[in-house]
Amino acid sequence: MQERVKKPQFDVVGTRPVRPDGVDKVTGRAKYGADLKMAGQLVGKVLRSPHAHARIKSIDVSKALALPGVKAVVTAEDFPGQPSEFIPAGEGVVNYRDMTSNVMARAKVLYEGHAVAAVAALNEKTALAALDAIKVEYEVLPHVIDEMEAIKPGAPILHEDMITTGVTPAPTKASNIAKRVEFVLGDAAKGFGEADLIVEREFKTKAVHQGYIEPHACLASASEDGSAELWVTTQGHWVVRAYCAKLLGWEIGKIRVTSSEIGGGFGGKTVVYLEPLALALSKKTRRPVKMVMSREEVFKASGPTSGGTVKVKMGVKKDGRITAAEAEITLQAGAFQGSPVQPACMCAFANYDLENVKVVGYDVVSNRPKVAAYRAPGGPISTYGVESVVDEIAEKLGMCPIELRLKNAAKEGTRAAYGPKFGPVGLIECLEAAKESDHWKAPLGPNQGRGLAAGFWFNIGGETTVSLQLNEDGTLTLMAGTPDIGGLRASLCMMAAEELKMDVSKIRPIIADTSSLGYNFLTGGSRSTFSSGMATVEAARSIVKQACGRAAKLWDIPEEAVTFEDGMIRPAGENAGKHKPMSLSDIAKVAGKTGGAIVGYAAISAQGAAPSFGVHIADTEVDPGTGKVTVTRYTAIQDAGKAIHPSYVEGQYQGGAVQGIGWALNEEYIYGADGKLQNAGFLDYRVPVASDLPMIDTIIIEVPNPRHPYGVRGIGETPIVPPMAAIGASVRRASGVRFFELPMSPPKVLKAMKAAGKA
Amino acid sequence: MAKHHVTTTVNGDPVEYLCESEQTLLDCLRDELDLIGAKEGCSSGDCGACSVLIDGRLVCSCLVLGVEAEGKEVETIEGMAQGDELHPLQRKFLEHAALQCGICTPGVLIAAKALLAKNPDPTETQVRYWLAGNLCRCTGYDKIVRAVMDAAAEMRGA
Amino acid sequence: MRYEKPTTVEAATALLAGQGARVLAGGTDLLVQIRSRILNPDVVVDIKGIDTTRKITKDTSGYTIGAAVTGAELKEHPTLSKDWPGLVEGANLIGSTQVQGRASLGGNLCNGSPAADSVPAMIAAGAVATIAGPKGTRTLPVEDIMLAPRKLALTAGEFIVSFKIPARPAHGGDAYLRFIPRTEMDIAVVGCGVALALDAGGTCTAARVALGAVAARPLLVEDGAKALIGTKVDDAALAKLEAAAKAACKPIDDKRGTVEFRIDVAGTLAKRVAKIALERARKV
Structure with a gap:
């Protein structure tokens, strides 16, 4: 469709202008989920389960309702029952029965923090008093937290009707295994037969939270006429609208959802928690209802990503050629099915060009909050295991880990185990860049080690709508519908400016609400710069076409005789007549007289998303007296296809890498024997702080995606995939011990080093 | 019990508000004074998104009672730019792309301002330790640290 | 909840003698506990209105530090960091820069966390509390x-007004280190303070060793001091100190x-802290 992009071709794309939403964000003006106020608003609060697993015998809200200032209470009775069916939604599927049971427990509570009732009151104090006044009678049931415990015979069963799918013949008894998935390429048994060396290992990772700094928040206002407005921090307001309409039984067209500025999401703000409750409370009270989660609620009641158990077996020839690869991946789904086990399986060996692969995955429910997407869902977990085994193979063969990977790297034409053949991809370029980097060649100090790992993410396209309005003075208004988490508006304006040869500062973007623009799927799957960029380009080209049409009208020549060159609308050659070229601004001024407003609109389902590969290098130092691991140097290398705004591409690499560092070293959900989360706060859920880290160096590789007008690949998710294995490999060399479990926290590291005589 | 009548100064303006004993300064700024630049990320002093200065001292406004602001000088992100002129830190944050989602940015800027007032020429390590109480989950801190160092250099030169 | 800000010690003790009263100094623990509904006091007594809680004074016998003086203020004092660097470092490891702008020695102690x-650091320095x-x-x-x-040796109505820190011995040095998984923001997994004094020949004449987070309360480790006193704080003495520190732990x-990790790290830290204190003592 498009020719390969040659580098110096662009005026705006690839430069680093100040983002259009920047000033509002450095002056405190930007409005996030909790920042809107409406006249007469009430405060909504949620009563949550203190138990990991219990049957709800009764709920008595009468005392709460009797309190002065309490305006309404909702429970599961206020939400219609939903059938259990799986509906495709972007990268995953949704099940409305599970969704409605998650936002408000029905019959059973399935995890500590599960919502049981919600109240609306005049102020927070009264709302909290109302929660205390609700009497819930529970029959406490045995619980299970760990995924391997949950699949054992005799484990407490969460859902009595859950029969494992993907197994023939179908089991007759309910279990906590929701489904089994399998991907096969070639003949793994045959491949292992040809191997000179086989390494087989089992890895364990813990549940980790996205840790966005802004808690979930929304403000709902439902009118007597059945219409409603919702202000919410979300990665996808059309999706929120659809979910709320379904859970409440309301018409989609009557709900108008506006996405606030979003204070971080990383996948965690793709589902609903408070929103249907706030709408239901607003409908009951006919007043606006504002709901904001506490940090404790965020940890206990919103979705982290899975912890899991990953078994990896790989066979290799002496020369480093991998002959076979197998993995078995068991992931926690939380209380309802739907872990990212499928993408985990699909990512597992995607870095490699292999003939014989078998990957099996299990989706397992247990008494934890339902998982939500987290940056490359599933990919980091399986890749941690696979890349750690690849590192061990390199060590055992005495090969450079880069050379081993180069020998097996996925490239254009590689058939991935999950089906497709890759187009042009940049893994080899990333590995070569790693090999050439200063970092890879730099000397190391005592107790230091260096590790490297590769990572992959698919990236998606999907439904996207963009509108461009050419204003009367020649400025441009850009309306997109994918919430901007990290610089999207800047990138979209740059692509529009490139197309229209405009000064990028003349373009003002907004993220439009659901009533102002056609459907947009959410910001996820690293799709927003890719898809909204594609729609922006299409809409901009429509502006050009319309502007040329207006000039043709003015000049009284055929439309084909008008061209757009160097930012000016000109007659196409001598034969078209001598007309003074007009700028878009000139056309804009006469738009009213030549046919009305000039609006470019593109409603597309973006196709042609291309994967992004990355390679990370990590240096660590391990303190033999305490087991503490310090990251001393870090480089993230990744194929962006084309970096529209390189600063924000670097920012994605850096941010993803640091989330991965947290996952590798300190972050984890810690449960007590009582099934309760022990570290539901930023004090003991330890995300990296500034002083924990070195600068994160970046190298942007550009192997353009031929299916995008500027060569863009999604880049947001890949950066969290390699860090855990890169750090594991680095710690192995720094400490002399190889670890198979995350996080590599000091007590574990010290214990292992002592056992190995290294401490 | 009756609310406290608090008279204080916010960003140079004399202000008054009524608050209950348990209301934090953050609650008062956001709910009583409509200054929404300070954010509530944790309400336990672990994230720094609510950072403000009281009499020039950097604090988490979620860990200060509203009533304690009586007679003090409070400075929030809303007071950082002078008219149309952004503070050099604000400008450098934009130039260096030192923000992604931006929720931590007001707190980081206020904290960085307090640092540079005390130490106009901080090392990278000093910047990192000073800002350790300001969590950022988007950037990995790299561009934040660079922006603070660059702003410090510009301010020393000016 | 009522908020009171008395300006005299007498008024404060009268308020604190009542039911459900809590002292507010920096508030960095108290407010978190109120917010998370762990505590629900009837009255909060802000002691920062009392002059003596907010001052650092120095005389020949040492320092008197008000219970509500913040970590940041300790650090800014012109001589305290030179005389008792370990004490100042300990106070400045509490939470973030923001927290150090509020958190006080009195609050850190009376929050009742081991x-x-x-x-x-205060125990190692030989600090004595003045209780009203x-x-x-x-x-x-x-x-x-x-x-x-959460259990203190204070009775109803009592609160700490200030701490008396002795004058630093001629060749004296102190240090504090704590182990946390990150570099900042965590609660100590193990904390260790050492203060020691040397004679002109470099022999240790006095020492105090204290450990935090390894038992139900902070510990003064007498055997740790014994391991150092009379030695040049050489490797043999440090090995004895390590053993004494580990033996004292009941984590x-x-x-x-x-448990295992805390005991191991207590030993590691005790040695490291003693070495820093020794270096400091040698330099003065």
């Missing part, structure tokens, strides 16, 4: 104040560390 960072109460004023060494988690397994 992991409080400033407490082992309805019956007047008394003094108590810091190591005798916390009895168990628990929790989300922050295991």
Whole structure:
């Protein structure tokens, strides 16, 4: 469709202008989920389960309702029952029965923090008093937290009707295994037969939270006429609208959802928690209802990503050629099915060009909050295991880990185990860049080690709508519908400016609400710069076409005789007549007289998303007296296809890498024997702080995606995939011990080093 | 019990508000004074998104009672730019792309301002330790640290 | 909840003698506990209106530090960091820069956590608390104040007004280190404070060793001091100190560390801290 992009071709794309939403964000003006106020608003609060697993015998809200200032209470009775069916939604599927049971427990509570009732009151104090006044009678049931415990015979069963799918013949008894998935390429048994060396290992990772700094928040206002407005921090307001309409039984067209500025999401703000409750409370009270989660609620009641158990077996020839690869991946789904086990399986060996692969995955429910997407869902977990085994193979063969990977790297034409053949991809370029980097060649100090790992993410396209309005003075208004988490508006304006040869500062973007623009799927799957960029380009080209049409009208020549060159609308050659070229601004001024407003609109389902590969290098130092691991140097290398705004591409690499560092070293959900989360706060859920880290160096590789007008690949998710294995490999060399479990926290590291005589 | 009548100064303006004993300064700024630049990320002093200065001292406004602001000088992100002129830190944050989602940015800027007032020429390590109480989950801190160092250099030169 | 800000010690003790009263100094623990509904006091008594709680004074006998003086203020004092660097470091490891702008020695101690960072440093320095109460004023060494988690040796109406830190010995040095998984923002998994004094020949004449987060209360480790006194604080003495520190630990397994880990790290830290204190003592 498009020719390969040659580098110096662009005026705006690839430069680093100040983002259009920047000033509002450095002056405190930007409005996030909790920042809107409406006249007469009430405060909504949620009563949550203190138990990991219990049957709800009764709920008595009468005392709460009797309190002065309490305006309404909702429970599961206020939400219609939903059938259990799986509906495709972007990268995953949704099940409305599970969704409605998650936002408000029905019959059973399935995890500590599960919502049981919600109240609306005049102020927070009264709302909290109302929660205390609700009497819930529970029959406490045995619980299970760990995924391997949950699949054992005799484990407490969460859902009595859950029969494992993907197994023939179908089991007759309910279990906590929701489904089994399998991907096969070639003949793994045959491949292992040809191997000179086989390494087989089992890895364990813990549940980790996205840790966005802004808690979930929304403000709902439902009118007597059945219409409603919702202000919410979300990665996808059309999706929120659809979910709320379904859970409440309301018409989609009557709900108008506006996405606030979003204070971080990383996948965690793709589902609903408070929103249907706030709408239901607003409908009951006919007043606006504002709901904001506490940090404790965020940890206990919103979705982290899975912890899991990953078994990896790989066979290799002496020369480093991998002959076979197998993995078995068991992931926690939380209380309802739907872990990212499928993408985990699909990512597992995607870095490699292999003939014989078998990957099996299990989706397992247990008494934890339902998982939500987290940056490359599933990919980091399986890749941690696979890349750690690849590192061990390199060590055992005495090969450079880069050379081993180069020998097996996925490239254009590689058939991935999950089906497709890759187009042009940049893994080899990333590995070569790693090999050439200063970092890879730099000397190391005592107790230091260096590790490297590769990572992959698919990236998606999907439904996207963009509108461009050419204003009367020649400025441009850009309306997109994918919430901007990290610089999207800047990138979209740059692509529009490139197309229209405009000064990028003349373009003002907004993220439009659901009533102002056609459907947009959410910001996820690293799709927003890719898809909204594609729609922006299409809409901009429509502006050009319309502007040329207006000039043709003015000049009284055929439309084909008008061209757009160097930012000016000109007659196409001598034969078209001598007309003074007009700028878009000139056309804009006469738009009213030549046919009305000039609006470019593109409603597309973006196709042609291309994967992004990355390679990370990590240096660590391990303190033999305490087991503490310090990251001393870090480089993230990744194929962006084309970096529209390189600063924000670097920012994605850096941010993803640091989330991965947290996952590798300190972050984890810690449960007590009582099934309760022990570290539901930023004090003991330890995300990296500034002083924990070195600068994160970046190298942007550009192997353009031929299916995008500027060569863009999604880049947001890949950066969290390699860090855990890169750090594991680095710690192995720094400490002399190889670890198979995350996080590599000091007590574990010290214990292992002592056992190995290294401490 | 009756609310406290608090008279204080916010960003140079004399202000008054009524608050209950348990209301934090953050609650008062956001709910009583409509200054929404300070954010509530944790309400336990672990994230720094609510950072403000009281009499020039950097604090988490979620860990200060509203009533304690009586007679003090409070400075929030809303007071950082002078008219149309952004503070050099604000400008450098934009130039260096030192923000992604931006929720931590007001707190980081206020904290960085307090640092540079005390130490106009901080090392990278000093910047990192000073800002350790300001969590950022988007950037990995790299561009934040660079922006603070660059702003410090510009301010020393000016 | 009522908020009171008395300006005299007498008014404060009267308020604190009532039911459900809590002292507010920096508030960095108290407000978190109120917010998370762990505490629901009837009255909060802000002691920052009382002059003596907010001042640092120095005389020949040492320093008197007000209970509500913040960590940041300790650091800014012109001579305290030179005389008792370990004490100042301990106080400045409590939370973030923001928290150091509010958190106080009195609050850190009276919050009643065995992991409080400033407490082992104060114990090592030989700090004595001045306690005001309805019956007047008394003094108590810091190591005798916390009895168990959330349990103090203070009676109804009593609160700590200030701490007396002795003058630094001629060749004296102190240090504090704590172990945390990150570099900042965590609660100590192990904390260790050491203060020692040398004679002109470099032999240790006095020492105090204190550990935090390894038992139900901060510990003064007498055997640790014995391991150092009379030695040149050489490797043999440090090995004895390590053994004494490990032997003193009675830790628990929790989300922050295991029993085994805490004991091992207590030994590692004790040695490291003693070396820093030694270096400091040699330099003055």
